Amino acid sequence: MITWAADRRSTRIDALYATIAVLGGVVLYFVGAYGSGFFPEDGDQPLWLRIGPLLLGAFSVFLRRGMPLTSLILGTAAFAADFLMGPSVALFVIFQDNLYSATAYGPRRTQWWLNGFAVTIALGCGIWLGVASDSFRWGFLVALIVIGLSTTPVLTGVIVRLYRQRLAEAKEHARQLARLAELDRRGAVNAERTRMARELHDAVANQFGAIAMQTAALISRGDLDEATRQTVLHTIRDSSLRGLAELRGMIELLRAPGEGADAPVSHRLDEAEALAASVPGLKVDLKVTGTPEELPAAVDLAGYRILQESLANAAKYGTGVAEAVIDYAEAVTITVDSPIGTVTPGADSGGAGLVGMSERTQLLGGTFAAGPLGHPQGTVWRMRAVLPFSREEK
Incomplete structure (x- = not known):
């Protein structure tokens, strides 16, 4: 079965080369670019x-990339026939291209066979001429000329083949880098989506969760007087406004062009007292130990969001009271204890808040734990986050 190794574009180019070889050879014949044959008694062969x-x-030139070994065989036969009639420039150039093409496009081992054949022919010609002329000097010179003429296209083919191999390796490396870059881009997009989902939950879900809880209480209690109902409605309104403000702030941040490395955060941990007082339906005993200091932006925002989520969970799942401790030391430690009510924290929300707090802590290299804790006054749910920070980052 005949296998054609060249593509359509290469085949069209080789067909053009073959046409040029025919036309150029005819011109060289008419200008006399050929020698006498090895049989002078027969005279010069007619041009036709x-x-x-x-x-x-020329046909071997057409096959140079599609069937390089067949091209070499046909080219060698054409060169031998022309050499016997009297060597011509046209067939010599074509044979040089046959040697180059077989090396550059043929099997890898072809170059060793061609170089060995060239050296053998060169030595044979040198010995024959040296014996015929009784001059080893001329034989040595002819051997060098034949070796140079026959090995030059082979070595050129080897260089071109190595260049193509390096080029293919570089393209494959570039494709691998492109795939890795695409994977990195997808990972960055997924990480950004996770971060946005976490921020959206922490910024909005707490406020709307409080609104839902207060609205349910208002609907279920038909015995409330008008003053109490107005107080609850005002609390709902304040919670909705705060949630809307948080949502607008996030949208503005996403719309802002560019990314600042030290972009200011919208909330800080030193606002903990105001945050504790703003949680509806929860009485918070807040304590701050250690020496409060300025924190890196990431730690400051993460600490605020973790405290906000912990207090919101205490309000939704607890009994209306909570103890919060913020300790400033080598790391910022936030601890929130609240008695467990009738519903286990995270049971009706899929635990998204706990997952978000854990992710925020892990991103900063800290530790997070949440779960029931034995207590003399009953079972207490404790949330504890340790956020390490470096003072050089501030």
Whole structure:
């Protein structure tokens, strides 16, 4: 079965080369670019007889990339026939291209066979000429000329083959880098989506959770007087306004062009007292130990969000009271204890708040724990986050 190794574009180019070989060979014949044959008694061969080897050589040029070994065989036969009639420039150039093409496009081991063949022919010609002329100097010179003429296209083919191999390796490396870059981009997009989902939950879900809880209480209690109902409605209104403000702030942050490395945060941990007082339906005993200091932006915002989520969970799932401790030391430690009510924290929300607090803590290299804790006054739910920070980051 014949296998054609060249593509359509290469085949069209080689067909053009073959046409040029025929036309160029005819021109070289008419200007006398050929020598006498090895049989002087027969005289010079007519030009029309040389057209046969020329056409065969041109056909070998057409096969140079599609069937390189077949091209070498046909080219060698055409060169030998032309050499016997009297070597011509046209077939010599074509044969040089046959040697180059077989090395550059043929099997890898072809170069060793061609170099060995060239050296053998060169030594044979040198010895024959040295013996015939009784001059080893001329034999050595002819051997060097033949070696140079026959090995030069082979070595050129080797260099071109190595270049193509390096180019293919570089393209494959570039494709691998592109795939890795695409994977990195997808990872960054997923990480950004996770961060946005966490921020959206922490910023809005707490406020709307409080609104839902207060609205349910207002609907279920039909015995409330008008003053109490107005107080609850005002609390609902304040919670909705705070949630809307948080949502607008996030949208503005997403719309802002560019990314600042030290972009200011909208909330800080030193606002903990105001945050504790703003949680509806929860009485918070807040304590701050250690020496409060300025924190890096990421730690400051994460600490505020963790405290906000912990107090919101205490309000939704607890008994209306909570103890919060913020300790400033080598790391910021936030601890919130609240008695467990009738519903386990995270049971009706899929635990999204707990997951968000854990992710925020892990991103900063800290530790987070949440769960029931034995207590003399009953079972207490404790949330504890340790946020390390470096003072050089501030």
